[in-house]
Amino acid sequence: MTAIAAERYTGASIKRSEDPRILTGAGRYVDDIKLPGMLHAAFVRSPLAHAGVLSVDVSAARALPGVVAALTGAELEAMTVPGPDALMALLGWAGPTPEFTLLATDKVRFMGDPVAIVIAESRYVAEDGCELVEVEYDDLPPVMNASFALDPSSPPLFVNLGDNIARPHSRSEFGDVSGTFGNADRVTDFHIDVHRHQNVPMEGRGCVASYDADLGVMTVYAATQSVHVTRIAVAMRLGMEPDKVRVLAGDIGGSFGLKIGASREELAAAAASRLVGRPVKWVEDRGENLAASGQAREESFDVRAAVSNDGDLLGLDVKMVIDTGSYPGMGAMVPAIIEAMLPGPYKLAALGFESTAVTTNKACYVAYRGPWASETFVRERVLDLIARDLGLDPVEIRLRNVAPRTDPPALMITGRPLAGVTTRESLERVGQLMDFPAFRRRQAEARAQGRYLGIGVATFIEAAPGPRLPEGSSDPMGAESMRLRLEEDGIVALFTGQMPHGQSHQTTLAQIAADEFGVPFEQVRIVVGDTDVVPFGLTGGSRSATMTGGVALHGARQLKAKVLDFAAHLMEASAQDLLITDGNVWVRGDPASAITVTDVARRAASGQFGADVDATLEVEATFDGGEGGWSGGTHCAIVEVDVETGIVKVERYVAVEDCGALINPAVVEGQIRGGVAQGIGAVLLERSAYGEDGSFQSATFMDYLMPTACDVPRIEIEHLETVPLDADVNFRGVGEGGMIVAPPTVVNAIEDALSPFGVRIYEQHLPPARILELIAAADSGQ
Amino acid sequence: MADITLRVNGATCTGSPEARKTLADFLRDDLNLTGTHVGCEHGVCGACTVIVDGRAVRSCLMLAVQAAGSEVTTIEGLAPDGGLGTLQQAMWDSHSFQCGFCTPGFVMQATAFLSNHSDAGEQQIREALSGNICRCTGYQSIIDGVLLAAERNRER
Amino acid sequence: MKLPPVEYEAPTTVAEAIDLLAEHLDEASVLAGGQSLIPLLALRLARPAVLIDINGIDELSGVSATDGWVAIGAMTREYVAEESEEVADTVPLLAAALPLIGHEAIRSRGTIGGSLAHADPAAELPAVARALDAEFVMRGPSGERVIPAAQWFEGFLTTSRRPDELLVEVRFPAARRGAGVSFQEVARRHGDFAIVGLAVSLALSGGVISDARLAFAGMSDVPVRAAAAEDLLTGERPSAELFDEAARRATSDVDPPADLHGSSEYRKTVAAAVVRRGLRAAADNARERQ
Secondary structure (H helix, E strand, O other): OOOOOOOOOOOOOOOOOHHHHHHOOOOOOHHHHHOOOOOEEEEEEEOOOOOEEEEEEEEHHHHOOOOEEEEHHHHHHHHHOOOOHHHHHHHHOOOOOOOOOOHHHHOOOOOEEEEEEEEEEOHHHHHHHHHEEEEEEEEEOOOOOOHHHHOOOOOOOOOOOOEEEEEEEEEEOOOOOHHHHHHOOOOEEEEEEEEEEEOOOOOEEEEEEEEEOOOOOEEEEEEEHHHHHHHHHHHHHHOOOHHHHEEEEOOOOOOOOOOOOOOOOHHHHHHHHHOOOOEEEEEHHHHHHHOOOOOOOEEEEEEEEEEEEOEEEEEEEEEEEEEEOOOHHHHHHHHHHHHOOOOOOOOOOOOEEEEEEOOOOOOEEEOOOOOOOOOHOOOOOOHHHHHHHOOHHHHHHHHEEEEEOOOOOOOOOOOOEEOOHHHHHHHHHHHHHHHHHHHHHHHHHHHHHHOEEEEEEEEEEEEEEOOOOOOOOOOOOOEEEEEEOOOOOOOOOEOOOOOOOOOOOHHHHHHHHHHHHHHHHHEEEEEEOOOOOOOOOEEEEEEEOHHHHHHHHHHHHHHHHHHHHHHHHHHHHHHEEEEEEEEEEEEEEEEEEEHHHHHHHHHHOOOOOOOOOOOOEEEEEEOOOEEEEEEEEEEEEEEEEEEOOOOOOEEEEEEEEEEOOOOOOHHHHHHHHHHHHHHHHHOOOOOOOEEEOEEEEEOOOOOOOOOOOOOOEEEEEEEEEOOOOOOOOOOEEEEEEHHHHHHHHHHHHHHHHOHHHHOOOOOOOOOHHHHEEEEHHHHHHO | OOOOOOOOOOOOEEOOOOOEEEHHHHHHHHHHOOOEEEEEEEEOOOOEEEOOOOEEEEHHEEEEEEHHHHHHEOOHHHHOOOOHHHHHHHHHHHHOOOOOOOHHHHHHHHHHHHHOOOOOOOOHHHHHHOOOOOOOOOOHHHHHHHHHEEEEEOOO | OOOOOEEEOOOOOOHHHHHHHHHHHHHEEEOOOOOOHHHHHOOOOOOOOEEEEEEOHHHHHHHEEEEEEEEEEOEEEHHHHHHHHHHHHHHHHHHHHHHHOOOOOHHHOHHHHHHHHHHOOOOOHHHHHHHOOOEEEEEEEEEEEEHHHHHHEEEEOOOOOOOOOOEEHHHHHHHOOOOOEEEEEEOOOOOOOEEEEEEEEEEEEOEEEEEEEEEOOOOOOOEEEOHHHHHHHHHOOHHHHHHHHHHHHHHHHOOOOOOOOOOHHHHHHHHHHHHHHHHHHHHHHHHHHH
């Protein structure tokens, strides 16, 4: 269904080019970078959640041997350009814009808020220096929950906003909301909470910033999802022209949405390097990563559902409040995406949606793998709750409500067409794989022995990037660019703004290009991570399979055409009669005519051709996503709940997915499994915990618990035959789906396990103590 | 500061680390062996795992001075020059990793484990590796790599 | 999270170590396995002026069985004790608990003495020591003294060790013939500290419980014996009803701590389940050994 020239590599689990270095310790991460004269930064951080800063005295730190500089927020402010968060500005944020400084000057706004930076010969000494900085605080009442933030009497975090509203209340309606609710058989209310948790990549944030005063050039070695976005952020804050900022990135130890643009600390380190005239490295430690890098998902929903007695979900009316923490991040933009995605693949006829975003004295809200994931959690929870009320099977109620696949496609009530969605097939396939009747028998036997097993399903669609939008491109970020060049040594080089941090682009893009162009896999090189060299791009939003896979395919096709036009001169043949296979160019029907692609490249570079022959074997390609398409699927989990201890074990987990054509099945499956593991972690283990007094309580891995190899079962994955929408590019993204749909899958299974107790679950975080509370509360009729 | 001598990946190394410097930092900073990664600095994530005198240890929980006189193996020292050992090859074949940050710790821990448990089954391997955290893979591909290596070791 | 500046000493004999302790007293921390102390230093929660590293004192390692006791040198690595046949044969409760300590890499360095001197009430070895009435051999400037487990654990991370003393050895009594043991642990994940843990030893004679030891981990600021339950069990035949009642008695008068991982009420509820399970498992184990 993808008319790729050869299918030798595409669709196969080709071994990764990244692995030889990864497996031998030869990867190059930010903390591995050592530059001559390099210094190390550490930050003094606020122990309080909300306080005025009365004074900051860095003199003792400056006097410590080994400390080269210590800067206050005020000093940094004087050497940088104030402005909004760069990512928000790029995304066109027009809402309330808090005024803040890189390091706290007038006030601190969360426990861990950076107040001063110490630059020293080693990180050890920098931390010693930080202990010598004296800060006088004036304690303020902390705003630690949304209800206080909504109260006009709560002390505003940002003086210029005057309140704690990050995005004011707004409401939209789709379809006939009042009519649908007025005529429904039943209207039920739920309140659903999703808890605060966070990305936790194994490598934290960090950079090495190096300012060359002679050239006026700032070079930043970054861990980032986009070298160009980081460049813009650095240039803006440092008041530099972007072409005087170069951002380089090598290997990156995961991100999951965290490392986009530049954080306040990275910008402070860059400004400090410019001041001291030596490279400055800042790499956050785990405590900083947990307390200060940012968190996500703290969202609450009042949901009203209009339902028929037969289980049709007719309408939803949702009030959302999102706790965006303190400093601006993408939190205020999340409600709009949730609103757009709430209907999912269902026939929902009416949607009312209103939301408010608040600021609180917590770390800022950052993008975390599927930032809009709560729409799936809310919707899939509600369907199960309704099914339970009506005595319906969870698969049946979903099949009943899934929009049929029509041509032209049905539209989500919020606008996007459900083109090519295979939700029905995924639900049916899960039914076959899991044998529900057999499970129900086993469940009943287990219950008789005092063991509580449960089964849960949830289904989702992911705009990866989604079907073509009216604006032209399938993807809200617009078209994807790529430069492709046949190098003099015969290497087909792809220059992309993608910045892989686990996605295996070095391998997958080479598979596509090798197949389309006609060279062995080893003859393709993917070039990333240098703003001087790669076009604009960003890895995120599960878009690269389509957007970058697509531009690689089309670009390779264009480059091949150019190369064949040139080779036609060498071979005295017509370009239409030439083929490239296995690294050789040859005349169709005449294998003896073959010359290597490398020979062609050398001849082109030799400069022996006149102006009438185009020997520049390079193309700049763009791709708007083609027809695009949805990824999606149905996941199913079987769990066992120990009702004496509340411990939950995931016994079996099955994912039936449709992510279009697969470039590399092993890579796809790895993405799915990693996302599911994060979803299991969110439900059973992970919570970014704050006390009412503002203290941050999960600042080590002893308290922020990560899922381990004993917590994540084998995840069985089946890929559905997809509905191709585009003539050439039907690769679709899969990066976020696992994390989006796993939490409701697991929670649905837990509720099923506890159904004999009458438990109903309206939240996502279910540690053992909470499980026992839910059982006790249901027992006592609450 | 104390002068220490130790053997790292078969070569004799010397250094003068401050007493408070961890073995992890000494390997990375003083010996330029940056393959050992620092993921938490409080002994939970396992990314810093190396082998000291035949045992897998968390190098962030050892002081460099404590390794004086010891034999240390890091990820850089596992394989013959430019090649891959059995475990590394099996992990490559199994698509074990994604971002690679946790990888050295897993490889070292699994190496130590397999040398003492050549017949280990999946559950045992999972328990043995449950002290190493990976955020990308969901672990299955890593376990598959270890199982494959064990199988290949037995075949030899 | 870099360690703060600290002086460092590496004595090679116990006498040297004691001299250093006598000199620095509370300003010194003894560095054994480092698996608990180094994280505290990295988090800058512990700020000793001096680290006295006893890893170089060879005489502190070793397992020997004598005369109804197993003596374990304080610097004996947890993995050595785990692999020790003497421990497995003579102190099965200790053998049951050791594999639950953290992960293999922790046990490569962690020591029996270090864990017991650190005295984390949620850890496994303190509960075992308390259950078995282990003895702690201290050596100081004025000589040696032996402290029974009941007096060793004084409070949260606090023992009765004097600042000028070094823990040199821990002695565990040999298990009675036919005693059954179990170490139960409810933890968030494999290898984590116990939310609630229980060390159980039941000696059976002619089908009747002649000796019952139950010690909790995670239920207080020290490991605690469930004395009321032990009294109930002694002299009775194992039965589900007996074990249920023992669970009630073991948890009726407790006020366990609350933290991120569980409320006090939660720990109480789990403790009752853990007692039932632990007694069942120990009774089964006793039957197997007969």
